[in-house]
Amino acid sequence: MDTADELRIDTPHRELLDQILDKWSLSVLNELCERPCRFNELRRAIPQVTQKSLTATLRRLERNGVVEREVVSTRPVAVRYRITGLGKTLRHPIDVLLAWASQNMPAIEHARETFDTGEDGDRPLEP
Numbered sequence: 001m002d003t004a005d006e007l008r009i010d011t012p013h014r015e016l017l018d019q020i021l022d023k024w025s026l027s028v029l030n031e032l033c034e035r036p037c038r039f040n041e042l043r044r045a046i047p048q049v050t051q052k053s054l055t056a057t058l059r060r061l062e063r064n065g066v067v068e069r070e071v072v073s074t075r076p077v078a079v080r081y082r083i084t085g086l087g088k089t090l091r092h093p094i095d096v097l098l099a100w101a102s103q104n105m106p107a108i109e110h111a112r113e114t115f116d117t118g119e120d121g122d123r124p125l126e127p
Helices: 013-022 023-034 039-045 051-063 091-117
Strands: 067-072 078-081
Touching: 013 023, 013 051, 013 067, 023 039, 023 067, 023 078, 039 051, 039 067, 039 078, 051 067
Parallel strands: none
Antiparallel strands: 067 078
16 A cells, blocks of 8 residues: 555644544533633533543643633633634534544444444454
């Protein structure tokens, strides 16, 4: 196979994709695409996320330039998060991945069932 046609995911790319496509990042980006939010608004919008996980997710997204943190001079001081222009460019590729997943979910579920029941006959079942 020609190396120009190979799919190569180098370490920096893999790390970035891991950070942007994890379950909490996608939920946060989904919320911030709609409107800027304060931390507690995000917590209410994503009730399954812990405070620690949300903090870590926001920091990773901010570090990657996808989300920006704005200190609002109110009493008490508030912090609002918003998606950046760079972050907005993620919308289309994520929508494409979600559409692919939706379109192929029946085939994926069938493959999982086949794998889990060992119906392929080529490998023993694992405990």
